[in-house]
Amino acid sequence: MKAANAFFFLLSATASLAVVVPDLRIRTENDTAPADPMFQLNGDTDFHYELLRVLGLAPYEGSDVGEVLVAANKIEPLSMPSWSKAFDELATRMGEAAKGIDPSKYPISARNTYFKAATYYRAADFFLHGNWSDPKINSLWAKHRSSFDAALALMPIPGKRVTLQSKGGNFRVPAIFYSSGSSEPRPTIIMCNGYDGAQEELYHVFGQAALQRNINIITYEGPGQPTVRREQDIGFIPDWEKAASPVIDYALSLKQVDPKSIALLGYSLGGYLATRVAAVDHRVAAVIAIDGIYDYGKTLTDNLTPELMELYKGGKKDEFDYILNTHFLNNQSIPTSARWALQQGLWSFKTHSLYEYYKLSEAYNLTGLTDKVEAKVFVGDAENDIYFPGQAKSLAAHLGDKATLYEFKANDGAGAHCAVGANVYLNQVILDWFDDVLKKNGK
Numbered sequence: 001m002k003a004a005n006a007f008f009f010l011l012s013a014t015a016s017l018a019v020v021v022p023d024l025r026i027r028t029e030n031d032t033a034p035a036d037p038m039f040q041l042n043g044d045t046d047f048h049y050e051l052l053r054v055l056g057l058a059p060y061e062g063s064d065v066g067e068v069l070v071a072a073n074k075i076e077p078l079s080m081p082s083w084s085k086a087f088d089e090l091a092t093r094m095g096e097a098a099k100g101i102d103p104s105k106y107p108i109s110a111r112n113t114y115f116k117a118a119t120y121y122r123a124a125d126f127f128l129h130g131n132w133s134d135p136k137i138n139s140l141w142a143k144h145r146s147s148f149d150a151a152l153a154l155m156p157i158p159g160k161r162v163t164l165q166s167k168g169g170n171f172r173v174p175a176i177f178y179s180s181g182s183s184e185p186r187p188t189i190i191m192c193n194g195y196d197g198a199q200e201e202l203y204h205v206f207g208q209a210a211l212q213r214n215i216n217i218i219t220y221e222g223p224g225q226p227t228v229r230r231e232q233d234i235g236f237i238p239d240w241e242k243a244a245s246p247v248i249d250y251a252l253s254l255k256q257v258d259p260k261s262i263a264l265l266g267y268s269l270g271g272y273l274a275t276r277v278a279a280v281d282h283r284v285a286a287v288i289a290i291d292g293i294y295d296y297g298k299t300l301t302d303n304l305t306p307e308l309m310e311l312y313k314g315g316k317k318d319e320f321d322y323i324l325n326t327h328f329l330n331n332q333s334i335p336t337s338a339r340w341a342l343q344q345g346l347w348s349f350k351t352h353s354l355y356e357y358y359k360l361s362e363a364y365n366l367t368g369l370t371d372k373v374e375a376k377v378f379v380g381d382a383e384n385d386i387y388f389p390g391q392a393k394s395l396a397a398h399l400g401d402k403a404t405l406y407e408f409k410a411n412d413g414a415g416a417h418c419a420v421g422a423n424v425y426l427n428q429v430i431l432d433w434f435d436d437v438l439k440k441n442g443k
């Protein structure tokens with residue numbers, strides 16, 4: 001869910017265009033954000049962030065603290081293989097533990113354990129996308145899926161999987177409906193993840209918290225996202241309404257859904273996707289962008305030095321790709337966040353060229369669209385966002401009166417991108433806001 005703007009490096013401004021191999025300078029955290037007041041879980045900023053993301057699911061049945069910290073202790077800075085191995089071991093152990101519990105005798109224990117196994121399989125896959133031929137990309141995902149489905153079936157009201165047809169696109173939209181169980185039509189939040197996250201993760205970030213408040217949930221995935229990318233071989237598309245509008249149709253077909261009380265929620269890059277949908281599909285009362293994004297392509301090009309920018313603007317694809325591949329993508333010494341972001345960009349946009357990926361990313365902006373949004377929009381902002389600095393404020397400014405900008409602070413343990421690690425607090429803020437919006441609408 002975090003994004004590709006993880007370039008803690010800059011090419012030396014003195015490198016001339018003729019020099020194909022410029023000097024590198026690593027940008028430190030100090031250049032972008034105030035020091036993080038939080039205890040760091042790994043010397044590698046990216047591993048700290050991803051560990052916090054896994055731990056953050058603990059309040060909502062997605063992980064447990066001690067076992068994640070044991071895995072964390074095996075992860076070495078800059079070593080993606082050490083991350084994958086640690087989580088593969090934990091996931092395998094948890095998957096076996098889950099199978100060892102008789103669900104007819106102990107349904108809650110089995111569900112808890114299957115949900116945790118699913119999270120850990122997902123984590124084991126997270127840093128593998130640099131090599132598209134790695135068979136674990138699919139094998140871990142299959143185990144993730146079967147663990148999650150075993151847990152779904154053990155919920156008091158089982159989450160229901162459906163497959164919808166895209167609108168004006170050539171793909172299918174996998175979705176899960178979680179009913180609040182109320183006999184009256186209820187408010188409903190339709191949610192999607194971002195650059196790297198699965199719909200299953202969203203149940204533990206927001207879904208269970210919403211169900212506790214008697215709000216229905218529908219999660220879904222579109223192109224570029226983990227299941228669609230794997231099963232249908234399609235990369236990201238900017239016109240996200242092709243994926244989201246069929247989900248709104250589906251919601252409106254359900255008797256449990258109050259048609260006037262639907263929100264769209266987008267996580268990370270989903271902050272762009274959800275807002276974009278609300279500009280063209282006016283059937284929703286609210287949008288929740290965690291966090292707000294106005295122009296995704298700009299977050300990538302902002303990190304280019306003038307030399308690289310000139311190559312990019314000049315359409316020098318081969319030189320641009322050569323430099324980024326040699327010095328960054330294939331360089332195991334650059335910060336994990338940057339290397340991972342490039343790998344994930346290529347995989348999720350389905351291209352082997354970074355130039356092409358940058359070009360594709362340009363279309364993910366809301367120029368000329370924010371005026372068309374009619375719904376109220378909650379724009380989350382993270383004080384220490386190192387991936388999308390400034391984007392939330394930009395989105396809120398373009399939306400004007402329709403936006404509620406809310407900054408999550410580092411001193412509250414919520415300053416990381418998407419407030420990872422602070423999900424209870426995050427839900428308190430956004431779900432209360434949604435309730436207030438509906439009350440003002442007379443609901």
Ligand SMILES: *[C@@H]1O[C@H](CO)[C@@H](O)[C@H](O)[C@H]1NC(C)=O
Pocket residue numbers: 028030035
């Ligand atoms: C970053 O900032 C901290 C505290 O402000 C300082 O101690 C540290 O030396 C700085 N690191 C670099 C690489 O400048």
Ligand SMILES: *[C@@H]1O[C@H](CO)[C@@H](O)[C@H](O)[C@H]1NC(C)=O
Pocket residue numbers: 131132133134135
């Ligand atoms: C990618 O994974 C495949 C399958 O495991 C392996 O054969 C290949 O050597 C890997 N490629 C790289 C560049 O590591």
Ligand SMILES: *[C@@H]1O[C@H](CO)[C@@H](O)[C@H](O)[C@H]1NC(C)=O
Pocket residue numbers: 024026326327328331332333334
């Ligand atoms: C790889 O990254 C390290 C650390 O930033 C840097 O010192 C080195 O020059 C890079 N290697 C190449 C080939 O660019």
Ligand SMILES: *[C@@H]1O[C@H](CO)[C@@H](O)[C@H](O)[C@H]1NC(C)=O
Pocket residue numbers: 297362363364365366367
């Ligand atoms: C914004 O996206 C549109 C396509 O939807 C594209 O034509 C335009 O160039 C993009 N704007 C910027 C500033 O990248």
